[in-house]
Amino acid sequence: MSSQTVEELFSAEFLRRLESIALAARQLVKGAQRAQRRAVHHGASVEFAEYRPFTEGDDWRYIDWNAFARWRQLVLKLFVEEEDWHVHVLYDNSTSMNFGAPAKFDYARQVAAGLAYLGLANLDRVALVPLQSSAGRIWKPARGKEKFLLLLRQLAQQPLAPEAGQLEDHVRRWLSTRPRRGLVVLLSDLWGADLGDAIRTLDRLRYAGQEVGVIQMIDPAEQNPGDPGEYDLEDCETGTAIPILNDSQAARDYRRQFTQYQESISRYCKQNQIALIQTDTRFPVADLLLRTLRHGGFVE
Amino acid sequence: MTFLWPAALGLLALAIPIIAFYLVKSRIPRRQVTTLLFWNQVKPRLIQQPFWRRLRRWLSLALQLLFLLLLVLALTQPQPFWRSAQPERVVYVISASASMRAKDVSPDRWQQARTLIEQRISTMRYFDESAVILASDPARILSGWTTSQRTLMNALEGAETSPGVDDARPALALAENLAASREGGRVVFVSDGVLPYPLEKAPAIAATGKETAPLKKAPILDCVRVGGDEAVNSGITLFSARRSTVAPGEFQIAVRVESNSKEPTEVEFELTRDGRLMDVQKIKLEPGKPWEKSWKDQGNAAVQFTAKLSGMQRDDLVEDNIAAANVNGLYKISVLLVSPKNSFLEALLASLDLVDWKRIEPGHDTPAALAAADLVIYSKCLPLESTRPTGGKPRAVVLMAPVGQGFWGKSGDALDAPLISEWQRESVPLRYVSLDQVRLNHATSYTPAPGAAVLAESFAHPLIFGDWEQTAAPQWLVLGFDLEQSDFVLRTAFPVLLGNVIQSLRPEQQSAFSAVLPGSIGTRLANTLPPEQSGDPAATASKGAAYSLASLASHPAWWWLVLAGLFWLLLEWRLYSRRITE
Numbered sequence: 001m002s003s004q005t006v007e008e009l010f011s012a013e014f015l016r017r018l019e020s021i022a023l024a025a026r027q028l029v030k031g032a033q034r035a036q037r038r039a040v041h042h043g044a045s046v047e048f049a050e051y052r053p054f055t056e057g058d059d060w061r062y063i064d065w066n067a068f069a070r071w072r073q074l075v076l077k078l079f080v081e082e083e084d085w086h087v088h089v090l091y092d093n094s095t096s097m098n099f100g101a102p103a104k105f106d107y108a109r110q111v112a113a114g115l116a117y118l119g120l121a122n123l124d125r126v127a128l129v130p131l132q133s134s135a136g137r138i139w140k141p142a143r144g145k146e147k148f149l150l151l152l153r154q155l156a157q158q159p160l161a162p163e164a165g166q167l168e169d170h171v172r173r174w175l176s177t178r179p180r181r182g183l184v185v186l187l188s189d190l191w192g193a194d195l196g197d198a199i200r201t202l203d204r205l206r207y208a209g210q211e212v213g214v215i216q217m218i219d220p221a222e223q224n225p226g227d228p229g230e231y232d233l234e235d236c237e238t239g240t241a242i243p244i245l246n247d248s249q250a251a252r253d254y255r256r257q258f259t260q261y262q263e264s265i266s267r268y269c270k271q272n273q274i275a276l277i278q279t280d281t282r283f284p285v286a287d288l289l290l291r292t293l294r295h296g297g298f299v300e
Numbered sequence: 301m302t303f304l305w306p307a308a309l310g311l312l313a314l315a316i317p318i319i320a321f322y323l324v325k326s327r328i329p330r331r332q333v334t335t336l337l338f339w340n341q342v343k344p345r346l347i348q349q350p351f352w353r354r355l356r357r358w359l360s361l362a363l364q365l366l367f368l369l370l371l372v373l374a375l376t377q378p379q380p381f382w383r384s385a386q387p388e389r390v391v392y393v394i395s396a397s398a399s400m401r402a403k404d405v406s407p408d409r410w411q412q413a414r415t416l417i418e419q420r421i422s423t424m425r426y427f428d429e430s431a432v433i434l435a436s437d438p439a440r441i442l443s444g445w446t447t448s449q450r451t452l453m454n455a456l457e458g459a460e461t462s463p464g465v466d467d468a469r470p471a472l473a474l475a476e477n478l479a480a481s482r483e484g485g486r487v488v489f490v491s492d493g494v495l496p497y498p499l500e501k502a503p504a505i506a507a508t509g510k511e512t513a514p515l516k517k518a519p520i521l522d523c524v525r526v527g528g529d530e531a532v533n534s535g536i537t538l539f540s541a542r543r544s545t546v547a548p549g550e551f552q553i554a555v556r557v558e559s560n561s562k563e564p565t566e567v568e569f570e571l572t573r574d575g576r577l578m579d580v581q582k583i584k585l586e587p588g589k590p591w592e593k594s595w596k597d598q599g600n601a602a603v604q605f606t607a608k609l610s611g612m613q614r615d616d617l618v619e620d621n622i623a624a625a626n627v628n629g630l631y632k633i634s635v636l637l638v639s640p641k642n643s644f645l646e647a648l649l650a651s652l653d654l655v656d657w658k659r660i661e662p663g664h665d666t667p668a669a670l671a672a673a674d675l676v677i678y679s680k681c682l683p684l685e686s687t688r689p690t691g692g693k694p695r696a697v698v699l700m701a702p703v704g705q706g707f708w709g710k711s712g713d714a715l716d717a718p719l720i721s722e723w724q725r726e727s728v729p730l731r732y733v734s735l736d737q738v739r740l741n742h743a744t745s746y747t748p749a750p751g752a753a754v755l756a757e758s759f760a761h762p763l764i765f766g767d768w769e770q771t772a773a774p775q776w777l778v779l780g781f782d783l784e785q786s787d788f789v790l791r792t793a794f795p796v797l798l799g800n801v802i803q804s805l806r807p808e809q810q811s812a813f814s815a816v817l818p819g820s821i822g823t824r825l826a827n828t829l830p831p832e833q834s835g836d837p838a839a840t841a842s843k844g845a846a847y848s849l850a851s852l853a854s855h856p857a858w859w860w861l862v863l864a865g866l867f868w869l870l871l872e873w874r875l876y877s878r879r880i881t882e
Contacts, residue, residue, distance in 0.1 A: 222333075222334055
């Protein structure tokens with residue numbers, strides 16, 4: 001079962017380790033300059049950016065007269081204008097996430113908390129969005145580390161969504177709120193309503209102009225078909241049950257289907273330059289943030 | 301079909317909980333999964349399962365019930381359908397010969413025979429009757445007719461083999477009489493086939509004992525043989541120790557050792573006298589060649605000699621590896637001569653070995669003096685008591701030329717120079733005595749007491765007579781002539797006669813007692829049963845144990861049913877187990 005308190009969900013050790021992890025975006029929102037988490041807007045600022053020759057129509061107030069005295073040429077002095085970096089952490093709160101030990105939902109919330117902390121620490125605006133927003137509360141984009149404790153409390157109290165649905169629908173519903181463009185990190189097991197649901201979901205995020213990163217988390221038990229025998233297998237989300245004779249042949253088929261699905265997700269992300277991490281819940285969250293994200297391109 | 305324990309059928313009620321548990325167990329468990337994405341891809345193949353696989357759950361239940369049925373049947377101990385519904389009445393005769401201890405089968409023939417009988421007893425139904433007879437010498441009824449398996453088993457527990465070879469015929473005759481007392485009774489003789497006499501077909505038995513009654517059919521005799529035909533044995537076939545007839549103080553010991561092995565066999569032979577080692581020999585026994593040796597030793601006391609074999613590589617019968625022979629001590633005869641001085645008699649008595657004698661004057665033969673003597677010789681006088689001595693002492697009395705009347709008869713007229721016309725050469729006193737040259741100057745005519753035998757006579761006049769039978773008390777003999785009035789004392793007949801008289805008084809001596817099994821090595825373990833009674837030798841040799849005629853099954857039916865039940869259990873487990881579903 002998923003945890004409901006801050007103390008249960010986020011240990012002190014976990015929070016201490018977050019301090020040592022830095023978050024970075026793969027690309028700037030606008031402009032070709034690749035600075036850390038920094039969009040380039042030429043405007044009023046205290047930080048010099050560059051000089052540009054004065055052309056007609058430019059505001060003469062920005063002419064650098066000292067430079068004119070030195071070079072005998074009118075140039076405009078441009079400054080860097082900093083822009084907030086939006087990090088949208090979408091975590092799956094469907095019933096299928098309430099599985100395993102620890103529950104995948106707990107694991108996802110820990111990762112979400114970790115990402116949020118790193119974002120807040122770097123003055124980014126961080127939003128925490130449950131995929132089925134109807135069942136939980138959205139943490140609207142905000143910045144400032146002082147809000148982190150509040151964020152944790154809300155995260156800990158997030159319930160699981162009682163109803164089933166398609167991943168694509170949930171994402172479409174969120175995109176309809178016109179979120180600012182930024183980095184969208186999807187935390188989910190990616191068990192969609194069908195085999196193409198997860199792909200369609202990522203497509204929608206891409207088409208919305210979001211930078212997408214995916215952390216797919218599964219429980220180790222889900223990789224295996226379980227003990228042999230006859231069972232009525234019940235989908236914990238939909239309640240649909242099917243009779244299954246789990247013999248060795250069925251077990252082999254299950255493993256093959258599972259592997260093919262994982263590979264299809266991986267192949268899609270690689271083709272579309274989506275950072276993908278496929279992990280299981282045995283892997284420590286802090287290590288996942290520190291090391292696995294580095295491999296996946298989330299952190300420089 | 302009949303059952304030894306029909307009450308066990310009640311255990312079939314266990315089928316009810318089995319079915320109940322099975323139905324509970326057969327409910328398909330529900331398992332929650334996070335997604336059916338992948339199972340939905342596998343499902344089409346599962347729907348196309350063969351028909352029998354969908355039925356395998358019911359097949360599994362059927363197998364469990366079948367197993368229960370087999371188990372219950374095993375407990376009821378059903379008897380084969382060919383076994384008669386009539387009561388079976390069997391007299392088991394088990395051979396107790398020493399050869400039954402042969403270890404050519406494991407553990408030995410005796411145990412194998414007992415096991416065979418115990419198996420058969422264990423399959424007795426409640427209305428079957430059996431008896432057990434041990435074919436020892438004499439035959440012993442271990443248990444009379446009984447339906448109690450425990451009684452029969454206990455009776456067998458107390459049975460032991462004998463040290464020698466026993467004649468089984470008295471036991472078989474006893475068994476046949478016992479079997480004849482029951483309707484349909486029969487005899488099963490369990491032995492290794494080593495019989496000193498061939499088995500004979502039992503005669504018909506009179507049903508009622510009346511001469512006019514029809515003869516009853518003799519009971520069926522089944523011979524069941526145990527043991528093999530390849531027994532290897534090395535043993536002592538002769539061991540004797542006896543005193544020399546020439547010099548009684550000297551022993552002669554002889555031994556013969558044989559082996560029936562086809563290969564030369566090395567053994568160690570050890571001879572002891574009263575526990576003290578006399579000789580040790582390393583012997584190499586060649587096939588078919590016995591090893592023989594004799595020893596001499598001296599001594600007057602009783603002695604026990606023991607021969608022992610050891611060191612054989614293989615020896616299936618250990619009972620003939622040791623033999624003992626006992627030799628009794630020498631016995632001195634006490635002779636009391638009641639006579640005036642008689643040089644001939646005194647010289648003769650002094651010359652005899654193992655004779656302790658003394659002479660007293662006539663009239664001094666007091667009862668005390670007489671009681672100390674084995675033999676009293678009266679010469680020219682009569683006993684003080686005219687009546688026959690009683691009390692066992694003296695054991696014998698010889699009267700020479702008695703005059704008068706007594707228990708021996710009475711004297712009559714004198715005979716002048718009588719000729720000995722006839723004498724009994726086969727009688728003990730006159731054995732090897734020749735009287736044809738003896739000349740008598742004078743003799744006396746006698747009238748012997750009733751019951752006396754005339755051993756020598758002169759034309760119907762008894763000259764030597766008496767009662768020298770062993771049973772007489774005392775033995776007595778009358779010489780009807782005066783030794784000094786004849787040349788009898790000058791002839792060899794005189795010492796021979798007196799020697800015969802004295803030697804015949806010696807107690808019967810078992811000069812040697814041997815514990816050696818009789819017969820040669822080859823016959824000690826050899827089957828003498830006719831082929832139609834001893835089974836197939838080839839089959840028995842291959843098994844290492846000779847089993848019998850078809851009447852005794854090696855395993856009861858319930859044993860096979862349990863085996864089949866276990867097989868079904870394994871099969872059911874294989875099919876039903878959820879761990880192995882294919």
